[in-house]
Amino acid sequence: PAGAALPAATAGAALNYGVSWYPEQRGPETWDADLRLIRAAGFTFVRVGEFAWARMEPREGAYDFAWLDAAIAAARAHGLDIVIGTPTAAPPVWLTQKYPEVLGVDAAGKPLRHGARRHASVASLLYRDKARGIATRLAERYGRAPRILGFQVDNEYGRETFDPAAVRAWHAWLAAKYKTIDALNKAWFTVAWSQTYSDWAQVPVPDERDNPGLALDWLRFFSEAWRDYQQVQIDAIRPHLAPGRFITHNYTGRYDNFDFGLTAQPLDLVSWDWYFGEPVVDPADAGFLHDMYRGFLDRNVWVMETAAGNTNWAERNYTEPKGELRAKAWQAVGHGADGYAFWVWRPTLNGIEQFHGALTDAGGRPAPVYAEAAQVGRELAGVGEAVRGSVPVADVALLHDYPSRWALRRMTMTRDYDAWKVFTSWYGALKPVATGIAVLRGPDRLARYKLVVAPALHVMTAADAAALSAYVRGGGHLVLGPRSGVKDESGSLWEPGQPGPLAALIGAHVDQANIPPPGALALDGPAGPAAASIWAERLAIDAPDVEVRLRYVGGDGWLDGLPGVVSRKVGKGRVTYIGALLDTPSLRREIGAAATAAQVVPQFPGLPDGVEATTREGPRGRVHVLVNWGTTPVTIGLPRAYRDLLAGGTTDRLTLPRFGVAVLGER
């Protein structure tokens, strides 16, 4: 199977199960009751330390770790492992008061201030220095202490800043990238509108009317700022860390204001915070996120935070339906999570997160979700050894890159185009025809997969195009989506036009990208009718061996009778270009056809709609997780008998209610 296992020496359970615990918030007299309940639910670890800088260093240079020593000792005494979070997302008040130059500045030019969190500038060298200080102290004290699993650096990187330090770093970054200001002018095509710069210091930070090339580079710069900010803490921690222990960061769901994949590279473990704001989870959205995070290091991940029942920041913070908490945990495991944790144990008594879901009430009594979490705890413990060392099976890949999403998000051309939903809808169409999906940041591991889909490689370098062409010529099957190959690395339009350097491979080009009137647009082809909306590219055939799979029917005259989806055998492989935003059945059919051509067969073909299957493989063989996300119960005949790792015994037939879960072993 694809993917590498976690570092062999990583301590902890096969499936680590945890909760965020803030011992500094309540008196030590509460700890014992807390920890007993935590352990009783099957949790194996607690995360501590995050945000507690003011308690660790109440005055500059005056440290107090006694309380944390005691809290960790108490956790250890209850048989729990510990993850330490560095507290640098929440500087103490003395720091920003004494060194106001570390404060970020918002888009309107107003300095941020103490009172919430994340108000320090990621670009401030002074703040990085202060962060190094506290991280060093923590690592010295706990890096080799018993039952410490690893360190989480900071919390949920994000928040843009335009403070003077950031602006200086931006100018230096541009100078390093472009060497000459003329090169920058050429890349951004600043000849238009007399934008031409003569000095790095003239270059502004982006606002909404700015050059797309500038906007792309700013996000690249900013991604590196986060990477460099993080590296200071990694360098502080690493020398003090016992072997097999990890350094991680907890990324934030769908947030995309910098390149998570870049900052993930120096980490041992990627973890992420899975929050939602809808009445129920969309399994394709969640699956895409699981696989995207796993793809950054091609390695199993942790979910470091997920809501214990509800969030507090959405427009409507719906209560998670009963059973969904458990289904989510198992989905995560199926997608390769080896750790899974909730936020938060007890509610924060005051502060804007006071209504966030917790496993207890304000006084520490178990909340209703506690029982469901405890069921998961029992189940994870029972299944753990069967999956130890295993990784998800991924037979197909999906290509995703931040610059393309940034560029599409900034210039959608129609508010109906949702760059995120395009990815999740392609993911949702691909999942049922494959066993598992690898989400890749770039075309460097393609050869492992029989089928690769790329929903929107909008920003495409020549090197990317060459890699994709080589993959196809070497026998790969590639499916490209609309708006591919539009821009080069600088965000400039490819000449002569779309799909830029991929035109030779595809044997066709886009001669008009239509935004059709509201409503559905019909297509038709040898495999039957189809429908699209929002975006419809008109394809011009350049090579005689291109097969037209779908032609537009109607469409304001520009499209009628012209190709919208083409496919071509190239070398030993095949490339398919889908130029329109197809509706779900049409997209499923096209991707299904590509899968068939690529001889991709899922582990469980023909599952009922709404049932998701994932497969892990490791030293003890394959383990499959099936979840029913549909609202009605389903019965599934299995292709053979499996061990039922939750219910016990063997079975060749499953009945799954809504949010029902089955975990099947092959031996």
Next chain:
Amino acid sequence: PAGAALPAATAGAALNYGVSWYPEQRGPETWDADLRLIRAAGFTFVRVGEFAWARMEPREGAYDFAWLDAAIAAARAHGLDIVIGTPTAAPPVWLTQKYPEVLGVDAAGKPLRHGARRHASVASLLYRDKARGIATRLAERYGRAPRILGFQVDNEYGRETFDPAAVRAWHAWLAAKYKTIDALNKAWFTVAWSQTYSDWAQVPVPDERDNPGLALDWLRFFSEAWRDYQQVQIDAIRPHLAPGRFITHNYTGRYDNFDFGLTAQPLDLVSWDWYFGEPVVDPADAGFLHDMYRGFLDRNVWVMETAAGNTNWAERNYTEPKGELRAKAWQAVGHGADGYAFWVWRPTLNGIEQFHGALTDAGGRPAPVYAEAAQVGRELAGVGEAVRGSVPVADVALLHDYPSRWALRRMTMTRDYDAWKVFTSWYGALKPVATGIAVLRGPDRLARYKLVVAPALHVMTAADAAALSAYVRGGGHLVLGPRSGVKDESGSLWEPGQPGPLAALIGAHVDQANIPPPGALALDGPAGPAAASIWAERLAIDAPDVEVRLRYVGGDGWLDGLPGVVSRKVGKGRVTYIGALLDTPSLRREIGAAATAAQVVPQFPGLPDGVEATTREGPRGRVHVLVNWGTTPVTIGLPRAYRDLLAGGTTDRLTLPRFGVAVLGER
């Protein structure tokens, strides 16, 4: 009956009827025609002076009251009484130009400036001093002059400011309240996110991401700032005021950025400005406002402004339907208004209020609403003596406090929860089963009422809880709504959980507060099925004698079969806890059941839907006002014969068209 009469010596008509008149805006040659028309419509008073600072003090220290003397004399000559408004809501340009430090500062940090109104900071001691100056001059000149009814201080307090004087006062206020910064940290639970402060001056003014405790305290501080700002003018006026004359302030409808009740305490008379922005008035909304304002001093109020036909600031400034103006005036009287006045006599020729409804056109010709206003004038004069000295009968009470509303407004958890609408919907369900409602600011007059409902006592002190418990144990009937007892005085969650210090009384607690998916949620119980939406608390029974009135049916598994409404006999009384946002019929049924248990019987049982009855009682007995707010005519059989104070004669049967009004005397 409950409630105290107005100060006995208050001059004026039994029912004062007035209009805002700005003699400074048009030449004296227009006054006579204006005043004749005003008097002809039955108006008994004009309000003058408000906003005219630039005319009263055109240059610093140079006063000119000759024009106002003349205008007041003219009004007097036409038989009109006068209310003087101090002009401090609109400083003259010389003041803010010479003393720019008096200007407020908006949330973005930008100073306010001359050109509209309300741009001075309520916290500026210098501005208070200037306000004292002009108020003193006015009081000296008119405090004992003939036919002056009283003084209105300033106009429609409001508008937040974050100027340096306000910030300094905020820090001083915190120091006075908390004594030590540790006490503040504890109250606000700043241990979370390392927010811990070490000095008062570090505490920011609130923005949307700030600590809820800070936000609550800011609004308390701000309420006191308004109180102190007002007190300066009260102290300036009082020594010069003849006995029996009032000092009032005109509050603004539903505005709630400070605690109106607090600032009302030193006033003789509460008055308020009743503006609306909907196509038609919601009588429950209006009734709640009437009774809320009356509750501040437990004393009859005035409506100091209401639109003469339309507003100018709403998204859609609908024209008030014919008849509604009259119906509103009588509703006000029924709820205890002894004064009622329109804004404005003539339209302002220019300025952003130029399209506001007025009783004349720009040239002073009567507008169509003039005739309807004149009908009201005749009617008020005819009924006046029958109600002189009377106050509304209130047999039940509704508890309302600003901190709870502030906290719920800030952290709704779902945008479908509208804290204001919760109050008005409870008011609307309670009104038909009672004779009259007292809206109370706190639980200090409970014993007067057989039934007390508290729609959302979200922020609850231990003392409040004790008072409520004593009330019930002493024989009171208490109905609590969802989201009660969640927070303590600092906005921190009560431990162990909701309903905090009320749990012992209720014998149950909330173990999960659900935000269910969109749509209706079913409940069922001995009294039949019910429905709820938006908010649904799951109740856990702690005492054996708790009766379950409604259980959830369905609801994503968390709620199914569990109690949503419970009731319990405690001592000589009864407490009922309603944990869900019930729909109107269900809420009416629950409140109706509580009223029956409390032996509350309305003056006119079984009125048709849409007909509102109010009752005043005084030296001349009871007078009842019935208004048909429904869109179709109704016929009502009365329980006995009444004197018909509008139509004359006696009647035991009424027919009321839409907006029809009857005023019935018992003798």
Next chain:
Amino acid sequence: PAGAALPAATAGAALNYGVSWYPEQRGPETWDADLRLIRAAGFTFVRVGEFAWARMEPREGAYDFAWLDAAIAAARAHGLDIVIGTPTAAPPVWLTQKYPEVLGVDAAGKPLRHGARRHASVASLLYRDKARGIATRLAERYGRAPRILGFQVDNEYGRETFDPAAVRAWHAWLAAKYKTIDALNKAWFTVAWSQTYSDWAQVPVPDERDNPGLALDWLRFFSEAWRDYQQVQIDAIRPHLAPGRFITHNYTGRYDNFDFGLTAQPLDLVSWDWYFGEPVVDPADAGFLHDMYRGFLDRNVWVMETAAGNTNWAERNYTEPKGELRAKAWQAVGHGADGYAFWVWRPTLNGIEQFHGALTDAGGRPAPVYAEAAQVGRELAGVGEAVRGSVPVADVALLHDYPSRWALRRMTMTRDYDAWKVFTSWYGALKPVATGIAVLRGPDRLARYKLVVAPALHVMTAADAAALSAYVRGGGHLVLGPRSGVKDESGSLWEPGQPGPLAALIGAHVDQANIPPPGALALDGPAGPAAASIWAERLAIDAPDVEVRLRYVGGDGWLDGLPGVVSRKVGKGRVTYIGALLDTPSLRREIGAAATAAQVVPQFPGLPDGVEATTREGPRGRVHVLVNWGTTPVTIGLPRAYRDLLAGGTTDRLTLPRFGVAVLGER
């Protein structure tokens, strides 16, 4: 026919057809291929130079025109004429870096900055001086060069600024207008709210809560600032310009933040940029714009830019349906355009306009719209001589002025009232009953027209009213719409009330302006029932000879039975006042009745719905353009036989598909 022809000596084709070409953006090696394709499509000119300041003057005082000389020579060599755009909408970076005082300031007080365009202040004398410099150089070099048609000054004036230079100019403007501050106070009625100013420098720039009089004057001041800014360049260019060549500016569609008509006065030619953001063009909206721009100088105009297929800035940048590009070009010609040009030839490779429609792809290959544009090119060339020197026939007029629209836009009183749509709906109702419409800026050319409609003369001077009265008394037919005659020149309400100085003419006045509840309001009259919504004025009859055309039926009691539309014969003419926003059929009927009374007969009576006819008349007789904007084909019987200038031959019957066009000659 009404209207004057273009300056006789204007060079160029009868119908100039062009495209924006940016030779500075691509290497000279691309020019020849570009220009060959441009010429092949029938284009007769290119516009160059706009935005290229950084290339023309790369360092202060160092000019480089060699590249532009070469590009112009190349265009000339391909038989193309040239329009030169001055580049002052996009200052080079050295300018704003060295002279930051030229930067504009936004409403929040933040200085604009380099990186987009239009960031210099229109009020900066220094910037005007720099603009004079570059315009002078361009005029010296190209003013007499071969094939130069003329100069476009700057690009799309607009964007407010509140920089110190603008504020100083504003105060000086006020002093010049009002002479004394008391006059200003009187005009703006600052007596309300103590706004009274004592010094010019106290007057703020407007924000949304400011005095409407101030807001009106600010826009007048700002209009003059644009005029003065422009005059500097006109004065720089004029001395160097060969006779017959024009100075123009390209105005922006519906933008209305200053008075376009004022700034148009010193131009030789008005041109405008016709952009849209809807799925399809609304022909009434477009026709209104064509005629509004033509009305500024009562002279034929050019469309200087229109999208080649799609825009890039709308919420949804729909692709223009096939055929619409051609229909639009012919509509423009019918309405008097003698020039028509596309933006842009090649897409801009990077920058926020990179996805704007273009006639080629990024590499210069013809886009699908190229063929349609080439068809138009052939047709324009074929028809050109037949229309040379002709101007549109306009038998009726529509009055439009910026102050009225500004005032209504600012104070709509209901968000359902859309001041723009009121004008276009009246235009749409008037067009079918007339041959052509003149849109006038004021009542100074009324006598030319048998029928004049004025949808919303909200701001009306006494002189305007006198001119309208004289027109009617002299035999004119005038139809006025709701909200007419409300305000005087200062934005103050007319006394005694609406319609101010027009009341004597109409013989009726508005005694109540209703905003009725949502839904339709019924009216009825001798000509049958009608319907209205949103706005409904109740009319009081003052003269015995007023005819009531429509009375309200229902309407909340205020309106029932009262007049909503009245008409009156006055002298030799007739005035009709429509007090309600009628629905389309009712409005058509009322305007149709007025046309009948005025003996206005269209050139082609009884055209099917959706078919627009326009007529030009010149030395070679009349030419008619018919366009089918409807979605279905129509067949039209013509009143006589015409020469078919597109298809050849003669015809008395047309069949027009959707977007079908016929051009008919009389001889």
